[in-house]
Amino acid sequence: xxxxxxxxxxxxxxxxxxxxxxxxxxxxxxxxxxxxxxxxxxxxxxxxxxxxxxxxxxxxxxxxxxxxxxxxxxxxxxxxxxxxxxxxxxxxxxxxxxxxxxxxxxxxxxxxxxxxxxxxxxxxxxxxxxxxxxxxxxxxxxxxxxxxxxxxxxxxxxxxxxxxxxxxxxxxxxxxxxxxxxxxxxxxxxxxxxxxxxxxxxxxxxxxxxxxxxxxxxxxxxxxxxxxxxxxxxxxxxxxxxxxxxxxxxxxxxxxxxxxxxxxxxxxxxxxxxxxxxxxxxxxxxxxxxxxxxxxxxxxxxxxxxxxxxxxxxxxxxxxxxxxxxxxxxxxxxxxxxxxxxxx
Numbered sequence: 083x084x085x086x087x088x089x090x091x092x093x094x095x096x097x098x099x100x101x102x103x104x105x106x107x108x109x110x111x112x113x114x115x116x117x118x119x120x121x122x123x124x125x126x127x128x129x130x131x132x133x134x135x136x137x138x139x140x141x142x143x144x145x146x147x148x149x150x151x152x153x154x155x156x157x158x159x160x161x162x163x164x165x166x167x168x169x170x171x172x173x174x175x176x177x178x179x180x181x182x183x184x185x186x187x188x189x190x191x192x193x194x195x196x197x198x199x200x201x202x203x204x205x206x207x208x209x210x211x212x213x214x215x216x217x218x219x220x221x222x223x224x225x226x227x228x229x230x231x232x233x234x235x236x237x238x239x240x241x242x243x244x245x246x247x248x249x250x251x252x253x254x255x256x257x258x259x260x261x262x263x264x265x266x267x268x269x270x271x272x273x274x275x276x277x278x279x280x281x282x283x284x285x286x287x288x289x290x291x292x293x294x295x296x297x298x299x300x301x302x303x304x305x306x307x308x309x310x311x312x313x314x315x316x317x318x319x320x321x322x323x324x325x326x327x328x329x330x331x332x333x334x335x336x337x338x339x340x341x342x343x344x345x346x347x348x349x350x351x352x353x354x355x356x357x358x359x360x361x362x363x364x365x366x367x368x369x370x371x372x373x374x375x376x377x378x379x380x381x382x383x384x385x386x387x388x389x390x391x392x393x394x395x396x397x398x399x400x401x402x403x404x405x406x407x408x409x410x411x412x413x414x415x416x417x418x419x420x421x422x423x424x425x426x
Contacts, residue, residue, distance in 0.1 A: 095228025129220030166207025182244030194231030268387030
């Protein structure tokens with residue numbers, strides 16, 4: 083036994099040298115997102131960030147999320163550069179609906195055995211998402227967990243902190259019956275409904291990631307890896323001006339599950355089904371999987387990524403400014419005195 087080579091971490095599947103190289107490669111990505119309130123560099127045990135001093139009665143707003151089984155598309159396609167942006171944008175949108183401006187972001191990446199460069203691609207996407215949203219990537223954690231995650235697989239989670247002046251918090255208290263619902267388009271599935279979409283496309287339709295989606299004119303990979311868009315850039319000014327009563331980020335549960343989260347008790351919403359054209363991707367999924375209308379609207383965003391709720395006197399101006407900014411916004415419906423969401 084004395085002649086046998088002893089065990090080490092590499093033989094257990096963990097490559098500390100690769101991990102060190104990956105972390106060194108991340109430093110420039112993280113540094114590029116620093117702002118004047120960032121007080122620490124990458125590599126410390128904790129990130130340091132100064133609370134901006136120019137906000138009266140500041141309230142911090144935080145959220146955490148993941149990308150879900152959309153990651154399976156990244157594994158299949160070998161394209162790992164977009165899921166990090168999905169993660170950041172989803173989290174930005176989640177705190178935006180409470181009126182918050184994002185400050186900094188943290189990521190958690192847990193991996194099995196990966197090809198060289200994959201970690202860098204993922205973190206580069208996170209950093210790009212932070213850069214586009216004007217927030218600092220303050221730090222994170224990358225953990226090698228062979229035997230827990232399969233070879234070539236990883237999981238990704240994100241944590242965001244933003245800030246809002248207390249009097250400007252969007253908590254639904256300003257919403258009134260008769261307020262106007264304004265729809266903003268999604269860029270695709272965003273980060274929800276992928277378990278059903280994958281079953282439809284890969285199992286029911288027998289497609290591969292490089293095959294074209296019937297009736298769509300683009301491949302499965304291209305259609306399903308479209309980046310979950312951020313609405314902060316187009317809605318920040320409206321929030322600051324006080325022209326909106328509330329916002330609803332349409333994620334898992336669709337409009338029925340998410341609009342009520344932004345409404346006070348006793349109020350609901352009427353959504354006009356003929357006010358927008360459902361994108362072809364959703365109709366293709368529905369046809370290929372023989373999915374009912376009710377299930378489609380319960381699982382997917384159906385082309386509506388964010389709902390703006392505005393008083394009737396503000397809605398025309400909001401729509402006009404959104405159109406001037408190049409946004410294809412439309413009047414989606416109205417708040418009513420009945421709980422839940424009704425499609426009319």
